[in-house]
Amino acid sequence: MTRTLHTLCLTLLLLPLLLHPATAAENITLDLPESVIAEAITAMLPYRVDAHSKSIQGDITVVNISQLAITRQHFSCRLQLAGNNLAFLTEIAGHEIKLKVSSVEINFKANAAVRFDAAKQTLYIKPVVENITSSGDSKNGEIGQALIALLNGREFPVSLQKIDPLIAKAGGKTVTIMTRVTDIQAKKDLLQLTLVPSITSKTDKKHKTK
Numbered sequence: 001m002t003r004t005l006h007t008l009c010l011t012l013l014l015l016p017l018l019l020h021p022a023t024a025a026e027n028i029t030l031d032l033p034e035s036v037i038a039e040a041i042t043a044m045l046p047y048r049v050d051a052h053s054k055s056i057q058g059d060i061t062v063v064n065i066s067q068l069a070i071t072r073q074h075f076s077c078r079l080q081l082a083g084n085n086l087a088f089l090t091e092i093a094g095h096e097i098k099l100k101v102s103s104v105e106i107n108f109k110a111n112a113a114v115r116f117d118a119a120k121q122t123l124y125i126k127p128v129v130e131n132i133t134s135s136g137d138s139k140n141g142e143i144g145q146a147l148i149a150l151l152n153g154r155e156f157p158v159s160l161q162k163i164d165p166l167i168a169k170a171g172g173k174t175v176t177i178m179t180r181v182t183d184i185q186a187k188k189d190l191l192q193l194t195l196v197p198s199i200t201s202k203t204d205k206k207h208k209t210k
Contacts, residue, residue, distance in 0.1 A: 028179070030193040037191055038068045049081075049150065056146045057098075058086035067109075073186050075112045075125070080105065083147050106144045108132040110151075116184035123158045123184055127151055163195075175201045 042065070049060040064080035083106075088099040110127040117124065129152045132144060166177040176199070183194040 028195040032191045059084045124155045126155045
């Protein structure tokens with residue numbers, strides 16, 4: 001549904017370029033409201049966290065994201081994080097010790113800074129965690145703190161897929177509109193994408209002069 005809405009909005013924004021090709025060099029802005037972003041995030045869940053850590057191993061998953069709010073260059077939300085098959089790794093007298101622990105669930109609020117790398121076509125999200133509560137089989141607060149350390153202040157990349165071209169046929173010509181995201185800005189209640197269009201056209205074979 002989100003992809004369909006995205007395509008519809010993009011089509012409506014690009015329609016004037018078909019009618020007035022001279023404006024093709026102008027940037028296009030696409031505003032995705034907070035509700036659409038929240039729906040897209042929910043569709044991605046559960047999200048397995050790729051946790052590379054020398055101190056903890058196990059299956060770590062974001063199971064729920066709620067209370068999403070978008071402000072200037074930041075997201076804020078409440079996350080529910082689950083850890084299963086966890087094990088702490090430590091070293092004593094040159095020997096690695098693995099301490100197996102039980103599962104744990106953590107609920108916390110996070111404020112995340114966002115930035116976009118146009119060259120890599122990647123959006124980076126950097127959460128800062130606060131208001132932590134934990135539950136589960138294990139009561140050891142160190143487990144929750146270790147899981148939080150995997151997220152807190154770390155940038156997570158979200159790679160953008162290439163946007164499919166829009167193709168229109170009119171007057172014996174096929175017009176192809178390619179777009180590339182050049183910037184993403186978090187603003188109050190929305191995420192704003194800036195796109196640069198590239199338009200090409202070719203005459204259909206059956207309309208070429210013999």
